[in-house]
Amino acid sequence: MRTILITGQGGTGRTTVAAATALKAAGEGTRTLVLTADRTDTLGAVLGVRTGPDPVEAGPRLTAWRPDAAARFREDLTAFQERATTALDLLGATRLDAEEVTPLPGAEELALLRALRDAAMSETYDLLVVDLPPAPQALGLLALPEELRRYLRRLLPPERQAARALRPVLGRLAGVPMPAEWLYETAARWDLELAAVEAVVADRATIVRLVAEPGPAGADAVRTAATAFALRGLSVDALVANRVLPGATNDTWLAALAAQQRKALEEWRETYDLHEVPHLGHDPRGTHDLAALPVPGVNTAPTPVEWPVTDQPAEDGGERVLVWHIPLPGAIREELDLIRRGDELVVTVGQFRRIVPLPSALRRCTVAGAALREGELRIRFAPDPDLWPRSR
Numbered sequence: 235m236r237t238i239l240i241t242g243q244g245g246t247g248r249t250t251v252a253a254a255t256a257l258k259a260a261g262e263g264t265r266t267l268v269l270t271a272d273r274t275d276t277l278g279a280v281l282g283v284r285t286g287p288d289p290v291e292a293g294p295r296l297t298a299w300r301p302d303a304a305a306r307f308r309e310d311l312t313a314f315q316e317r318a319t320t321a322l323d324l325l326g327a328t329r330l331d332a333e334e335v336t337p338l339p340g341a342e343e344l345a346l347l348r349a350l351r352d353a354a355m356s357e358t359y360d361l362l363v364v365d366l367p368p369a370p371q372a373l374g375l376l377a378l379p380e381e382l383r384r385y386l387r388r389l390l391p392p393e394r395q396a397a398r399a400l401r402p403v404l405g406r407l408a409g410v411p412m413p414a415e416w417l418y419e420t421a422a423r424w425d426l427e428l429a430a431v432e433a434v435v436a437d438r439a440t441i442v443r444l445v446a447e448p449g450p451a452g453a454d455a456v457r458t459a460a461t462a463f464a465l466r467g468l469s470v471d472a473l474v475a476n477r478v479l480p481g482a483t484n485d486t487w488l489a490a491l492a493a494q495q496r497k498a499l500e501e502w503r504e505t506y507d508l509h510e511v512p513h514l515g516h517d518p519r520g521t522h523d524l525a526a527l528p529v530p531g532v533n534t535a536p537t538p539v540e541w542p543v544t545d546q547p548a549e550d551g552g553e554r555v556l557v558w559h560i561p562l563p564g565a566i567r568e569e570l571d572l573i574r575r576g577d578e579l580v581v582t583v584g585q586f587r588r589i590v591p592l593p594s595a596l597r598r599c600t601v602a603g604a605a606l607r608e609g610e611l612r613i614r615f616a617p618d619p620d621l622w623p624r625s626r
Contacts, residue, residue, distance in 0.1 A: 268292070270300050278300070446474070507534075541560050
């Protein structure tokens with residue numbers, strides 16, 4: 235299954251573009267599911283149907299789904315209370331009834347991740363179109379599986395889970411109770427679920443499409459989002475410039491706004507696969523309006539983001555160095571920060587951060603420098619004899 239993740243600046247018509255993309259794919263014979271986490275039924279309003287916790291048919295070969303975050307949150311909390319009965323009784327805690335539970339902030343995003351996993355594992359659809367939240371929230375959402383798995387591995391290492399038979403003995407030796415079996419089982423289940431979501435996001439067939447209104451604010455948002463998605467290892471397949479005004483007009487105010495849009499469009503055309511969607515003069519509603527929007531097709535081949543390691547001569551003429559190439563289009567040198575921690579590298583670009591494991595070839599090397607050139611971060615590593623295994 236192919237997956238198209240659609241996001242952009244808030245208020246730019248992301249849901250409309252996602253619905254139009256899904257409708258176009260379905261019209262071409264592709265079994266398509268369009269998925270949203272919007273608390274309000276914006277997707278249903280655009281498609282002319284009512285979406286809800288169960289997938290609904292929105293047209294031939296087109297299904298729409300808006301997962302119910304509240305229901306999933308109540309199910310998870312009820313299951314947790316059942317597993318933690320002993321601990322809650324010792325604390326004298328009063329259990330919550332499912333009817334009194336309301337979802338906490340972020341529940342919609344978690345429900346979307348689960349739905350993304352479930353849809354990807356289904357054989358019912360050929361294409362999944364995801365209407366993501368605005369770009370900053372979408373990036374945090376897509377980073378969540380990788381980060382949570384990292385936290386789980388640090389808090390409950392696999393080798394510690396493997397020592398279950400020794401837990402009573404270790405508890406007596408340490409003088410403190412060891413974590414219960416259900417905690418390890420829960421962590422293992424979460425790790426499997428998070429790994430399934432992470433696999434969908436990291437799949438080479440998964441692409442990102444940005445939606446923006448041309449203008450100075452849109453240009454800044456697109457640059458920031460493109461850089462942040464590259465940091466996550468995701469490629470921006472296309473940029474959809476939405477609500478483009480006609481160039482010819484007698485209205486002075488509209489002419490000035492159209493000129494501002496044209497300037498942004500010219501700059502985007504040099505960098506991105508740009509698709510212009512004209513302003514219809516009203517908010518699109520129904521399949522007739524959506525079919526009139528010239529959104530990009532779904533048969534384009536994705537361009538994978540590669541982070542290669544190359545062997546190059548040292549700039550000072552000394553020993554050869556290994557260079558790790560990390561594409562970061564649009565990155566600004568002043569917003570970059572690098573920290574090595576053991577076998578991991580902490581890369582920060584503005585407000586976005588990612589902790590990535592070093593390739594095996596670089597783990598026995600020391601960082602010799604870094605530079606940002608032509609939209610690519612190049613980190614130089616020098617082999618360190620003290621880190622290589624010693625022969626007897």
